Every structure is written in C-alpha cells, then in structure tokens.
Amino acid sequence: MAVRLLTCALMLLAVAVQRSGRIAGHNLAVAGAESDSVVLSGTREAFVIDTRAIAADIKGYGGDIPLKITVSNGKVSRIEPQRNAETPEFFSEVQDRLLRQYTGMTPEEVLQSQLDAVSGATLSSRAAMETMKRGMEYAVNRQVPAKNAIDWSVLGSARFVISFCVVLMGAVVPLFVRNRRYRTIQLALNVLVLGFWCGTFLSYSLIVNYLANGLNRLYSVIPLFLLVTAFVYPFFGRKSHYCTWLCPLGSLQELAGSCTKRKWKLSPEKLKYLDRFRDGLWALLMLLMWSGVCLEWMDYEPFSAFLFTKASWIVIVIALVSVALSFVVTRPYCRFVCPTGNLFRITQNPR
Template sequence: MAIAESIVLRLAGVRTSFRFPDPIQVVEVRRFLPEADRLVRDRRHPRLLRVLDRKGRWIGLAARTAPTTDDLVGYQGPIDTLLVMDTEARIVGIALRKTYETARYVRYVVEEDAFMTFFNDRTLAELARLDLSEAEMEGVSGATMTSMTVAEGLVRTAQELQQQQQLEGSDRGPRSQTAGVVVRVRDLGTLFVLGLASVISLTHLRGNRSLRVAFQLVLIGYLGLINGDLLSQELLVGWARSGVPWRTAPALVLLTAAALAVPIASRRQLYCHYLCPHGALQELIGRRSRWHWRLLSRFSRTLQRLPGLLLAAVVGIAITEINFSLSNLEPFEAYRLGLAGAASLTLAAIGLVACLVIPMAYCRFGCPTGALLRYVRLNRKSYQISRGDLLAVILVATVLVLRMAR
C-alpha cells in the first residue's frame, strides 16, 4: 500500500490514500455549509476543495486529514477527518469519516460536543501553530487515544497546508514543523507507575506486602479505571495492522515495550505480576477469600491450554481479517467505564467470581495476552523447540501464503 502511494506521488505529483480512497462528498460538507451545491478542486492547492453554492459562488473550503495522517494510529488504527472552513479559512466544523478505530471509541468521541467544537473559529494558520499540550487538550475521557489522534491529525494537516503557502485569503504566519510526540499528564502518570513497578520488581521492595497492596490499588484505580492503559489482543493486533502510536500514546507504547522486553531480558513477568490492573484486582480478591478449591491435576493441565488456544484464535482472526471485535475475548475493556461491551463485562465478572475459589483463575486459565507474554519469556527450555514454536511457524506460514494469494 505504501509502495503504491509512493508511485502515485512520483507520477502524479499528488499524495493519495489507499487506506481512505473515498473523496469528500458535498453531502458531508452541507452539514456545516447548508448552501453547498458542488465541490471543485482548488487550482493552487490540490488538497483543498472549494465549496460553491448553486450560483457558483465560493462559500467555503473543505479538506480531509488523509493521506497526511495515514500513519497516525489511535487505539487500533488511523482516522480520516473532514475539515470544513469558510472563505477566510476559519474552521466551521469537523467530522469523522472512515476509520480503522474501535467503533465504540469513535462513537464516544463524536458524542463529545466539547471536543468536536474545540477547533471551531480557529483559522487554518492558528490550527497549524496549535500546541496541544499548551492548549491543555487532554482528549475525551475513556477514548483518549482516539480523540488525541483526531486532534493531532488536524494539526498535522493544517501544517502541511500552511507549508504550501498557497491558501488564498488566510492568515499565513510562519511555517510549522510536523507535530512531534504529544506528552500529556496521563502519560507522565503512566510512566511514573511503570518506573515504580520496575523498581519494586527488581528490588527487595517486592517483599513488602503493605507496599504491594497500596501499589495494586494504584494499578486498579489509576492505570486501570482512570487511564485505561491495559495491554490486550485488540490493542496489539490493531498496532500490528496500522502501526504503533508512539506520537499520541508514548507512555502506553513504552509500557507495551517493557512488557515484551523484560521477560526476554530478565525472565521476570513485569506486566503480569506488577502492572496488570486486572491481575492486581484478582490477587486482592483471592487473598480475602477463604474458599480455595484444588483442581485435579489433569483438569488443571487441560484448562491451562485454553489461553494458548485463544491466542491462536486471535492470530487466526487477525490474519483472515474476520469482522470480530477481539475485545470480546478479554475482560480488559471493563475498565473503560461507559465503553465496555457486554462480553468484556461478563468475562470480567466471571473471572473475579472464579478467583474467589481458584486463585488468579483468569490469568491461569483464560488470558491470551498472558499466554503471549509467557511465550516470549526466557526460561531454561527457551532453546528447545516446543509445540508453541511449531504453532507459531504454522501461523507465520499461513500469513505468508495468504499474503501471496492476494
């Protein structure tokens, strides 16, 4: 896809988007400019469309963030956003077009009027100079990554348009550089929790029970319920398909990198044992329970295969691109208050009830993300070929065959 876009750019001199091939339609613009009748491409700038009324009078401008933001990933994928302006290049409204993002997060952003109108009445030049951190843009609660991706996409698109210095009748101002990493207060909080977890896991502090309980409450309350920074298969598959959002979610990217790298380098399960809010909640509940069942060893071994089978199913869904929300296989969306689906809430409830009688029941018998982290963890048998290795080879071969068949 990227190669095809590069060829079109070289031959036609115009960037195109194969992710978002659908052009802007006049009906989309009419929502903000009711008198809009047709759209014509601006002669001086091919990325801009002039909005004309029935009499052919110029009444505004329209643009979209694709292809500028095709590499800008939210929680699961990029977003194409419509940008409508008046004749003075002053924003009158934005709208989300096609997205590869999780539908629930998109809906949450669209329904937040404060966010959707935040950019209104700014000129294109003002938008290009906008510093999201200084403007205290924290995004939409519960859908922060999605909303911040939209916000940065608008800024980057405005910067690209301004750098051409061809917009007639606008406040041009100085050229702006491409937006860099956006670090917000929530990112600093997540990084602090990550650093504290690393210190606890690598020192004698891990044996301090009071400190561990207090830290687990922080994981559940802050990292889980407030930030919603939990690893999941939906997250990892989304990044594998669309790229890593290191600009809009740097803390979550670092947390993910640490979760994958530390088990390989040190044999320690940093994320599962010291960072997972759901694991922390299970441990706290299990400690207070007086009813612990001892499963038959054969039954326990059978159940322990379930996370690996779920992980294989996730890979199968990912490579075949079946229309299925992977969040339905894990309980982690339950921590995104107001956004969680019935499947995630049900899994969370069942897992928490189960841990009353079976310690860490979900972690041991139901978590595909945990299975992935256990698979990459360095151990004494890492240099031997296992069934997991054979399954991984089969899945990779399947991916290659499907790619070649397209």
C-alpha cells in the same frame, strides 16, 4: 526464546497487515488507490477537505483518523470520519462529544479552540483535534501545513508522571524487594492508577496497532515500557513479570482473591483441560485473524472495562465475571483465557 519471539512478531505483523494494510505506518496498498487530493470538490464558498493527504502522520490509539470536512459559507457544516482502526465504542464518544463541537465554527475558530479530550479516549481525542486543525489550517492558507511540533508538555502532566512512577515501581522494585505488603500496595496502584485513572495496559489491539502504525510520539512512552517488561524481561529470567506485577486486570483479580481463603481445588486433570482450552482458544483466534475473519475480537478483551463509561457491555460483563470467579479461583482469566497473556507465555516457554 529469541526464535519464538521473532515467530510471534511475524505472526502479528501478518495480522496488522490483514487489519489495516500497513506496517509501521507505511501503507501497503497499491499506489494511487486513494486520492492524494486535499480539496475533493466544491467552490471557495463550499468545499470538502480530505485530511488523508495532509494528516497521515497524526496517530490516535489505532492509527490516523482521516476526516472529510465540509466548509460552507465560511463555517464547518459537516465532519465525516473515514475508516480507521480506533476502538468503535471509544471513537463514537470522540465523534459525538468532541467532533460535533466544531460544527458551526469558522476555520479560524477551530484553530484557536482548546477543547477538552474525552476521558478514557485521550489518544483518539488528541488525534481528532490535531487532524481538524491540520485541515482547517489548509482551509485558511490553501497550502499543505507543516507537521505539528512534538508537545513536550505531555511529559509534565500529572497523569503521565504518576502513571510512569507506578509502572517504574512495578518494573524495578520487585527485582530487589520481596515484601507482601509492598506487593499489595503495587497491585492497588495498578488498579487505581493504571486501570481506572489512566486506562494504561497491554492488549492484542495495542500491540497490533503499534506494528501497523508505529509508535505514537511521546504518548507511547509508558506502553513501550510495559512492552519491555512483557517481552524483554523474560530474557533475564523474569518470566510473566508484566502479568504478575503490572497488569491492572491481573492485579484486580489477585486483590479480589486475597479477600477469601477458601478456593476451589482444581485437580491436575482439570488444570490440564483448562490449559488446553486456553491454548486452543488462542490458536483459534489467531487463525481467524490470519483469515481476515473476526478481527474485531481484539476490541473485546476485558482490560478496557476499567474505562467503564466507554467500554461495551460485553467487555464489562467479561471483566465482572473474571473478578467474581477470582474469589474462588486464583486469577482465572489470566491463567485460563487471556489471549494477550498467552502470547507473552508462548514467546517465553518452550512447548
């Protein structure tokens, strides 16, 4: 099992390099390929600040969020996000609803501002706000700002505490308690808290982003705990623990399936065909990623459909079809499609 886990980790590292050119936050690009200047051009009245040289340590969901900030006549006149690995649909909300609010502010006003994060894109929002303030601190003092102190208050927020309790329950209680009623409660909490309220789940995109950019301070505590249940629990005989006890989408499918007693009976031949389809799909997607083709498929796994106001229509449709089929087939997406779940399974089970 350890060999399979290491092999999958190396495969995903290759994907992370292909997607972002980084490993654990270290840029593998040729030195000097990007400018290390903070002020790109202009005069004291009108200048452009590039945050890549001063805010690379600030991480969103997919890594740093470099910005080119134009300051004209003492006010922010333009903000241009540069290439980043954030999920496009979610980051467009950050750009439209958050970054635009800084236009017309003075650097001092930006530093004093307390804007609200975009719901469902909290990590991207926080990173964008911290990056803006890092750039405006340079604009005011004309020297490289110190790195931001860790905001320990995150650990005390209601969202963190409640979601962490739900994850802890799903990770620990099933080790000692086998009760159908408790299982139903846990599945419902997964859907309501981890899914709709917090948008907390494992996905290919999250795993690849962590390999490429490293962990994101305190905001990675809960996802890291989920990764332990997915990759470490199997070493102690708890295979598929994350998929069966914590995944919000898997929980929603199971709850939907519990509403009906009659299910389609799939013959052994059909089950074998569906298993081959799942494995073939996973192999094809990995091959495409290694080739640098269609890396964007990771952004279309249906987990983000819980954040339905931000998710793309394709993601929502896939999620709705999966839940609808769950009434007649047990957990269809989990068993016959899910690339993330198949990754966990391949690291656990010999072929």
